[in-house]
Amino acid sequence: MTLTRLLILRSIKERPLRMLLSSFGIILGVASILAIGVTNQAALESVTRLFADTSGKSSLIITSADSDGQGFNDNIMGRADRVAGIGVMAPSLSVTTVLAEELPPTEIAFSMFGMDQGGLSLMGIDPQVDGQVREYELVNGRFLSERLDDEEIVLVETFAIEQNLTLNDWVEITTPYGIDKLRLVGLIAEEGAGRQNNGAFGVVPLETLQKYFDRNRSLDQIDVVIDKPDASSADVQQLKNALQQALGTDYAVLFPASQGERVVQMLGNYQIGLNFLSGMALFVGAFLIYNAFSMTVVERTREFGMLRTVGMTRRQVTRQVMLEASVLGLIGSAIGIGLGIFLARGLSVVMEVVLGQDLSRIELPIDLVIISGLVGLIVTLFAAAIPAWQAGKISPLEALRIRGISKEGWFISDGWKVGIALLLVSTALLLWNPFPYDAQFRLGSVAVIALFFGGTFMIPSSVTYWERGMRGIMRRLYGNSGLIGSLNLERSKMRTTLTVAALMIGVSMMIVVWTMTESFKGDLEEWLDGYIGGDIYVTSSVNMRTDLWQRLQSVEGVQAVAPVRYFEVKWYTPDGAEEDGLFMAVEPLAYNEVTSFVFDQTDNGVSEEAALLEMEGGDTIFVSSVMAEKYGLSPGDSLELFTKTGKRPFVIGAVVVDFYNNGLVIDGSWADMRRHFRLNDANAYMVKVNEGISIDTVKADIDDLFGDRYHLIVESNLAIQERVNVLMDQAYSMFDILALIAMLVAFLGITNTLTMNVMERIREIGMLRSIGMSRGQVILMVLAEAGLMGVIGGVVGVIFGILLSRIFLLSMTAMSGYKLEFILPISRVVMGFLIAVIIAHIAAVFPANRAAKVDIMEAIHQD
Amino acid sequence: MSVLTAESLTRQYQLGGHVVNALAGVDFSVSEGEFVGIMGPSGSGKSTLLHLLGGLDKPSDGEITLAGNKLSLLNDKETTLVRRHNVGFVFQFYNLLPTLSAEENILLPILIDGKDGKQYQKRLDTVLKLVGLESRRSHKPDQLSGGEQQRVSIARAMITEPAIVLADEPTGNLDSKTGKIIMELLRRSCDELGQTIIVVTHDPRAAAYADRVVFLQDGVVASQIAFSELDDLAVRRQTVIDAMVELEA
Known part of the structure; x- marks a missing residue:
């Protein structure tokens, strides 16, 4: 201990500058590992929460495989429950109705994402478990009682005010058998689940709704929450597969709409990026530590040489350097953790601005603090091992020389051979990516x-x-x-x-x-x-009916209007496998007037206009270049889609460039959508303005004329x-x-x-x-x-x-x-x-x- | 009785593709309590011989027996231990640890041996008294003059009561007055403590303190002079200068 105190602690005390420079590497290394780790975690949690807030917390949803609108029997709950890994299952039944005194809408639209019905959307729920799946922010009264057959309702506050409804009023709703009454017991904010159907939304005990709408024991959806709080996308995928297997093909186990593959991939990308940077931070940290120690050894060559002449063994020298490394590692890691916390706070502020989310709730994960401290210490010891070994090898003769002779070691003369090998192997590994999904971030x-x-x-x-x-x-x-x-x-x-x-x-x-x-x-x-495309982009919180199309066209200054409707579609690969994709329905000619497809290839090289006319003619689709490449599709081939009337072949009229949904997009005509998918509403209208007319004026006109009525969001493309x-x-x-x-x-x-x-x-x-x-x-x-x-x-x-x-x-x-x-x-x-x-x-x-x-x-x- | 013997020592180096014979067969021995000077022109092999004798380097051929240990039979660790217990080194550039005080530097070999410095207080006091640094014991090297630093390094060499002290140009970095003090100190430690000492030097004044001076030339022992106890320093110095002149002629 005396020797340690004299050689190490004294050295640290007496040479503060050198020690500071040496430990700065460790400090910075640990700090960046911690800061990036915390930010990485905070960002992921925050993005996940952003989606959870709007779509609920469910990991998966179970629905009926056929969309006949009749749902499925609730006995499926028992079968699903036997699958391991389920935390919560929340059954629900959704119906669309109108208040008794309100005129029924001309058409009750087909619901794809459960938020576009118009009228009043009611959801029958099990009040005991639903709160674990969806967010309800009660602003007045109470939530539903736990009895499933109480005749009561909770409405979104804004809707209740609009309809002049107050607490304890009887809410009269239209059912297939006339008018039924529910007691208004509570009001929720237009947040979380309350955002559905643009706020025209209410919840009712499940059995009551089943009784009123003659849907006895019938469910539309079961929301499933995985029992692991920090489940990875791989865990969810695993549960999805297990559930699908247990329930059979009559049921579809899906990711919730907003947590679809696209979001998973997007989050995945973000995480890959941050993980690469974490890897780099770890390398830089380890590298600095190594740098500091090898320099220490070079600088003290004569000192070590002298110690060897007075009888220090190689092992003693090595041990002294390693001990010094541990002391510096401990000090550096401790300071590094402090700096890391400070940096993480700074990075979190940036993330808050970026994500518009309040990150202050995120605590500093203690395990990450311990891990980064340990990494600092271990990396220090690891990095010091080579210099320590080199120090042990220093000949006592070095002490007799005025200057230490720097020998050209193996690293200097032949290191490039290892360098080339490492470069080639790691490049190949990164490109080939043979790692299993769970480990690919770390191994990457x-x-x-x-x-x-x-x-x-x-x-x-x-x-x-x-x-x-x-x-x-x-x-x-x-x-x-x-x-x-x-x-x-x-x-x-x-x-x-x-x-x-x-x-x-x-x-x-x-x-x-x-x-x-x-x-x-x-x-x-x-x-x-x-x-x-176009100059103005018109969207709405609800899907828009097609009457708006004509109305938009009649606005002064509008040259053309193109409706767009996206919906999920199942399709079959040439070898019969079932795949999910996105169908983009457009009115081909109008679409081409407002924006345009980027054609990659057409059937037999026919003109782009001819390809559009083919699509207009029906039963013709365009596929993205990504799909074409991935599945070996080319114009002229036939692709089977799963439609309302079953499997149906479509001719591929052209291959177009489209990166949306990772390029898994099928473009088809509006007429085909109506005919085969029974949809007739738009997600968006693209508006092209006549040349010379102010886009802002037209935008303002559209907003004035239809904004309130259709709940429109009118934005210029530029904005x-x-x-x-x-x-x-x-x-x-x-x-x-x-x-x-x-x-x-x-x-x-x-x-x-x-x-x-x-x-x-x-x-x-x-x-x-x-x-x-x-x-x-x-x-x-x-x-x-x-x-x-x-x-x-x-x-x-x-x-x-x-x-x-x-x-x-x-x-x-x-x-x-x-x-x-x-x-x-x-x-x-x-x-x-x-x-x-x-x-x-x-x-x-x-x-x-x-x-x-x-x-x-x-x-x-x-x- | 011989503390140190060297038989047919050779040492070859590779230098730019050429083989250089730094030592080409040296036979040499030192008796207990003897003070030997080694002299010779630059490149004669003085320092190489000292390094071999101290077990810092291995000979190409030949054998060294140090305090009863045949160095050729020892591995690196055993050689280190022989060095630790039997050899004290004094360097031209002192080689003190700047962060340690004078007495801590002196005690370093004891501490390296895993022993408690406190048990060596008596020995420490003895060597400090010998080198005349009792009052400067807690000073750091940068607070000491060159001569004082060299006295610390001599004390460090003697703290373990080694069989032999090897000094490589101990006065090479000092002015003549300080050099004289250092050589007198080495002489005294030989006379008073019975310390066996070998000093490599090219300064005839330093060599004059030895009992015997060995002259090396081209890697072999060219001649030797043994002084009588009666010779005074001036006579000894002149004898050394004459021998050097003769050698170079």
């Missing part, structure tokens, strides 16, 4: 780390070439001091490598973040252009795009912060390296000063060395960043099926390089000043 991150190691291993063998290539430029820029600085780079290749690698990681992280941002934006813009862009910018500002952390890490890495270089070369600097080098020249010498590191780190970082971005985008596509186009932001690439060079110079200011202030007499007499 490991592959990313391996990729960085590969890059790092490649650096040392190239330092000589870089130095030779840049020597002339450095001499021109910095004079003869620049020449000496440039030559210094080769003196400690290991140290140069580690510093350049820190810069490389920082720059490549920036490039990855920027490229991914641009690609996401590009992808989004492309999608928006096609998806929201939507701007809003999306603002949202995107906010979302990616978080990634910018991560890039900033990476650059901060690189900055500290360079400061660390150069400070240690200066400390090690004090004698030499004293000698140079003694033979006439001015303080200014000393500064230039150090700056030149830093500048050259900046150039190498910048160039390699940019190349690596571009490579990584491509791999990330490709592997993200492989993992999630969501295809992103690679867009290289040239200006950002240049900026990344410049930032590397500038940061290198700024980081060198402190060590350069230190070098300039070296006292000549002291330095040349220093041992």
Whole structure:
């Protein structure tokens, strides 16, 4: 213990600067792991909650496989209950009715998502369990009693006010047998479940509703909540499969509409992105720690040599270094956790802005704190193991030399071979992605780390070439001091490598973040252009009946109006497998007038107009290029869709580019939708305005004329795009912060390296000063060395960043099926390089000043 | 009785594709309580010989017996232990740990051996008195002069009562006055404590303190001078200078 106290604790106490630089790596590493972890978790929880708020908390829903509107018998509950993994099952029955004094609507629309009926939508529920599936915010009175046959109702407050209903009033509703009465016992806010049917919504005890509508023991839907609170999408998928198997083909087990595959994939993508960054943070942290320790060993070569001459064994030396690592690891991790909490709070604020969600509810997960602290300590010990082993290998002869001889180790001479192997293997792994679903994030991150190691291993063998290539430029820029600085780079290749690698990681992280941002934006813009065509986009919280189509067309200044209706459809692959997709029904000619399909190929190369006419003619569909590629479909082929009248073949008239719903989109005509799917309402109307007419005027006119009546949301295409862009910018500002952390890490890495270089070369600097080098020249010498590191780190970082971005985008596509186009932001690439060079110079200011202030007499007499 | 013997020592190095014979067959022995100086021109193999004798380096051929241990038969760890218990080193550049006080630096070999420094207070006081640093015992190296730092390093070399102290140019970094103090100190430790010492030097004034001076040239022992106890320092120094001149001629 005495020896430990003297050699380690004293050393830490007496050399605070060096210790600070060493532990900064650990501090930053732990802090970034924790901050990114917390933010990652907070973001996911928040996005999940966003969906849960609007759609309920159910993981799955059970419905009848055939849409005859008659539901299914409630005895299915018993069968479903035998499946393991179910937490809650909430049965429900939905009916559409009108209040007795209200005129019945001309048409009660077919409900696809349970929120577009018009009239009054009533849901029969089991009050005991329903609260665990849907959110009800009671604002007045009480909720339904637990008896399933009480004749009472809870309505949305806004609807009750509109209908002049107050608590304890009798609510008269129209049923197939006339008029029945329910006592109004409570009012809920137009939030959560109350948002349904635009607030014209109420809940009634299940058995009462079954009795009134002659739907005895019949259910429309069972909402299922998985019993694991932190279930992954894989867990839900597993439960879905188990339920489907237990219930048979008469029942459909589905993801809730808003938690459909699209959302799962979207969340998946987001998580993959963040996990990659967590992996990088872990690498940077581990790397900094390794950097700090290997430098410590280099700096103290003579000290270790001396200890060996006075009888310290190799094992004792190694143990001392490892003990020092543990002490630094503990201190660094503790401070790192503090900084991480601080950073996480900052990142959470950004996330709040991005997601518009209150994240203050999110507690700091204690397990994550412990894990990041442990990672800091373990990584420190792991990273210190190699330098400790190297320290043990130091010959006692080193102590007798004035300067430690830096031997060209295996890493310097042959490391590039391992580097190439690591690069190839990790690239292949990331692209091929053979990992099982559960582990792919973690193993993907490991592959990313391996990729960085590969890059790092490649650096040392190239330092000589870089130095030779840049020597002339450095001499021109910095004079003869620049020449000496440039030559210094080769003196400690290991140290140069580690510093350049820190810069490389920082720059490549920036490039990855920027490229991914641009690609996401590009992808989004492309999608928006096609998806929201025309000049004005008209939507509503309820699906809109087609009479609005004619009315919109009659508005002054409107050139054309195109209705769009999306609905889910089952279709069959050429080998008979059943698949889910999205059907987009359009009026082909009107659609083409307002916006247009992006044709990929047509049947026998017929004109695009002819293809549209074919669709107009009926029984012809267009499929997306993604589907065509995935399932080997081409124009002229036939595709079977599951319609109201059973399986029905459709001719593929063309292949079009469409990324919506991950490209799993089938486009068909309005007439086909009405005929085969019995739907006749629109999700949206795209409006094209006559040239020369103000879009804003037309928009205002539409809003004035029909806004209230149809609950319309009228937006100009431009406004939507701007809003999306603002949202995107906010979302990616978080990634910018991560890039900033990476650059901060690189900055500290360079400061660390150069400070240690200066400390090690004090004698030499004293000698140079003694033979006439001015303080200014000393500064230039150090700056030149830093500048050259900046150039190498910048160039390699940019190349690596571009490579990584491509791999990330490709592997993200492989993992999630969501295809992103690679867009290289040239200006950002240049900026990344410049930032590397500038940061290198700024980081060198402190060590350069230190070098300039070296006292000549002291330095040349220093041992 | 010999504390140290070297038989037919050779040491070859690879240097830029050439084989350099740093030592080409050295036979050499040191008796207990003897003070031996090793001299020779640059590149004669002085430092190489010292490194081999101290077990810091391995000979290409030949055998060294140190305090009864045949070094060629020992592995790295055993050599380290022999060094720890039997050899004290004094370097030209002192090699003190800057973070430790003078007495902590002196006690370092004891601490490395896993022993409690407190049990060695008596020995510590003895060596501190010998080197004349009782009043500077708690000073850090940067608070000590070069000569004082070298005295600390001598004390460190002697704390374990080693069989032999090996000093590599101990006065090389000091002015002549301080160098004289250091050599007198080594001489005294030999005379008063019976310490066996080998000093590598190219300073005839330093060599004059030895009982015997061995001259190396081209990796072999070229000649030896043994002084009589009656010779004074000036005579000894002149004898060494004459021998050097003769050697270089």
